[in-house]
Each structure stands twice: as C-alpha cells, then as structure tokens.
Amino acid sequence: MTDSPKTDAEAESAPAALEERKTRAETWFHTLRDRICAEFERLEDELSGENAARFAELPPGRFERKDWPRVEADGTPGGGGTMALMHGRVFEKVGVNVSTVHGRFSPEFAGQIPGAETDPRFWACGISLVAHLQSPLVPAVHMNTRHIVTTRGWFGGGADLNPMFPDAADTADFHGALKAACDAQHPGWHPHFKAWCDDYFMIRHRGEPRGVGGIFYDYLGAGLAEKNPFGGDWEQDFAFTRSVGEAFLEVYPRLVRRHFETPWTEQQRRHQLFRRGRYVEFNLLYDRGTKFGLMTGGNVEAILMSLPPLAAWP
Template sequence: MTDVADLGAASDADPRTAWSERQRRAEAWFQELRDQICAAFEELEDELAPPQQHADRPAGRFDYKVWDRTDDSGAPGGGGRMGLMRGRVFEKVGVNTSTVYGTFSPEFAKQIPGAAENPQFWASGISLVAHMQSPLVPAVHMNTRHIVTSKSWFGGGADLNPMYPVDADTADFHAALQRACDAHNPAYYEKFKAWCDDYFMIKHRGEARGVGGIFYDYLEEDWDADFAFTQDVGRAFLEIYPQLVRRHLQEPWTEENRQHQLFRRGRYVEFNLIYDRGTTFGLKTGGNVEAILMSLPPQAAWP
C-alpha cells in the first residue's frame, strides 16, 4: 500500500504521482461504473412512451460538472465529477465520482480508522441516488468507495426505497445482491443485509428507510478480493435496477400516489441529514456541498 504520508505531499507537482497502482485501479473502476450507469439511465429516459405521464417531455440527459477541492492546508486536495439528470423518468438522479486527499481535522481523525495515528487520507468512490417521477418506480441509493489512511479498506452497498413496496421487486433486488455476495463469501449476504437494515433505520421514527439491500464497510482482508467484490456489487446494481424501473415505467399513477411519494421522501431527507455517514464525511472533508447534498429529493413533504 502507498504510504499515506506521501498522498498530497506539497513537494509533488501532482499528488497523484504518489498514488499506488491499486488506488489508480479503484479510481478508474468507479469512473467506468459511473459511465455505464449513466448510459443505462439515459436509455430508460428514451423508453418512456405515451400515454404515460411526462412522456411528451424531452428525454433527460446528464449534465456534468467538475469540481476541485483545496485541503485545509491550502494544497490541492483532489476533486470529482458530478453528474445530474432531471428527466421524465428520473425526476432527479445524481451519479457522482470523487477522489480526494489531504489531512483530516484532529477532531474528525478520531472517528476514522487509522487516522488517529496519521491524519492524512485518500478516498475515492462513486455515489448514486435516484428519485423518480413515478411514485410506482422505486427510488434507490448505491455507493462504493475505497479509503486509505494508515489502513486501507473498501465499503459501500445499495438499498431500495420504494414508495409502494412490491414483494417481487424486493426479492429480485436482494437476490441480485446475494448472488454478488455468494460469489465471494457465503457469509457476506446475511451479514451485510443485517448491517443495512440496522444502518438505514430512522431511529427517531422507529422505521426503516426502505426495503433494504446490503451495507458493508472496513473490508480489508485481501485487497484484490475486496476490490473484486466491490466491483461485483456495482455490476449487480447495474443489472437489477434498470429491470425494476422497466417493470413499472408505463404504469399510470395518481395525484394521491404523488402525495404519498412526497411524504416518503421526507423520511429520506430526515435520514440523510441526521444519520448518513457519507454526508458527514463529505462535509467534514471539505467536499463539494452541491454534490454531497445531491442525495436530497427535489421535492418532499411532511404531514
């Protein structure tokens, strides 16, 4: 593993020259997966047909914005690429990749494995949240990441957030993730499913955010195996989620459905602003606020 003390060193004209081959491979994969997902989502935009609501609108396309980050020391601290689409199938979907590095604040370093010994860090990943026009098409979240401090690990997962849960959708989403898990370790699925159920609990309401999926973190046993697993999680998501969208794409919905959708989105907002660790990590490390908060829906309501 690259010595984290070299990451973002002021003596380097380009801090990326200090990155290890493994880190470059991880970053390249997250970018490749982003491009594949964005292409698949644009295909879904093309498929909506009359008389479905919004079918008379132009198909959505992603707008991309590149952003740079400056570390607390004033040195270059990496950055990312934010992809945002507002379409006729996807009311708002963000697919973001970033690679950031620098030094954690002393307070935040205490919360990150390996950072108390050395506060310098490197992190790369992909993060995706999709909020749909149709209340009958499930919203979804997926992210995977690789973080390096004096330790090195992978984390991530995916969870489905339907407004109206459908048993077949839930079963197929979980089955796709289970296949990815079982290909690497038979114990992964039950462990990571339970972790997801616990993590995505809205504790102040005593209810789950959605119908679950998997969540994992601090995977550091074998770099190549852990990276391969992380790739398969991304591939499983890319395989199953467009299938679920197509199942419900042409189903008509009502204003009553829409109001229910807005109330459920309120729960999503509550979780992300109060409990989500990714939101906290991004804000504490000086990330792009617009990209961090792209997870929030364009509209929400509370009773």
C-alpha cells in the same frame, strides 16, 4: 495522487504497487459511472404511453456533468470530483457522482477514522448514486462504493431500495442480485451485510426503516477484523466491490422497466412526497457519507445531491 501512507496489509509493498491499486479502483468507479449514466439515458429514451404523455414538453433526460475542486484548509489542492446530474421524464432527479480526494483529517475527525489516529493523511475515491423517480410506482434507490486509504485501507458501500409502495417481486429481485454478489465471495457475507444495512438505514427517531433494505458494508480490508470479520485480501475485496456495482447495474434498470409505464394517481404522488420526507430526515441526521463529505471539505452541492427535488411532511 497523493503521498498517503501504505496500509497495514501493504507495509511490505513498494509505493508504486499501492499507487497502482488506487489507480485501478479510481478507474473502476469512473467506468461504472459511465455505464450507469448510459443505461439510465436509455431508460429515458424508452418511456412511452401515458406516462410519456405526462411529460410531452420534456425531451428525454440527459446527464450534465460538472467538475468541482477540493481545497484543503491550508489552501493546497485536495483532489475533487465530477457531478453527473439528470432531470428527465423517468428520473425526476438522479445524480451519479465520482470523486477522488486526499489530504489530512482534522484533529477532531482523525480519531474517528481507523488508521488516522497517529497519521491524519488520507486518500479516498468512490461513486455515489441516488435516484428519485417521477413515478411513485418506481422505487427510489441508493448505491455507493468507495475505497479509503489511511495507514490502513478498506472498501465500503452497498445499495438499498426505497419504494414508495413496496412490491414483493421487486424486493426479492433486488435482494437476490445482491445476495448473488455476496455468495460469489463467501456464504456468510450476505446475511451479515444485509443485517448491517437494516440496522444502518433505520430512521431511529421514528422507529422505522428508510426502505426495504439491501446490503451495507464497510471496513472491508486487512487489519480491520474488529469492525468487519470478512475481507483482508485486497484483490478479493476489490472484486466484491466491483460485483456490487455490476449487480446494481443488472437489477435496478430491470425494476424501472417493470413499472415506469404504469399510470399513477395524484394520491400516489402525494404519498411519494411524504416518503421522500423520511429520506431527507435520514440523510441529514444519520448518513455517514454526508457527515464524511462535510467534515472533509467536500463539495456541498455534490454531498446534498442525494436530497429529492420535492418532498412533503404531513
């Protein structure tokens, strides 16, 4: 861990209490990673029928993990992370990454981050997942949650569904799971975070959404009401972040099982590659996580893990 400053809400807390909270958050992200990887490998084992025969030469996919270190601009250690990447019969490419990084923001970046304007030190930990499926009938998905500490501290993240062929039942179930996670905390959270997601995942140069949405939240913490009117109690904010991960783990494998054995055509596959092109455009032009990782010296391979293995443009 690093000696990052206390948040506004923790100004009266002992440094040990702050470190204990950071450790709890970090442990959760690693635990969630392990549970998701295990469930996705079960899906690889379950595939049967015609779609399994398409990939008869491939064994069920398994995650391969690769650690990476982060080094500050002055050469000092700045944390690091672990990539978990799988190429399989169900998942053409899925990455589930965790990282814990710390150091100092560059002067040009510090002014964009709450709490870093006067003290550029930071600590950040999180999980990031992107899944691109072999079947064009199974929706791609993105999920990430994170905890960031400067002189302030907050949680952020969310999940959004990116089908090639939108399915009303899938959309309803996905939104329903995330709504339940929100409603358990506050009835106003879901409409606010859903609208935030719809606005955030807009491909503005095309005037179209990246997918069918989900939720997006950021700056969920004390002293940040100007950016997010909810949150402020660390335990509640952490509980909500955990519930987002639990909701994802419950609903998304169910959607995969709903479609992963349905046969598909080459025409549907071509459409899938075109939709992936839209995904690439958003992530390279607009995604804040991509920009944050690149501007804080993150691992480029891990940051660009979100890009699909194949994509196409008309």
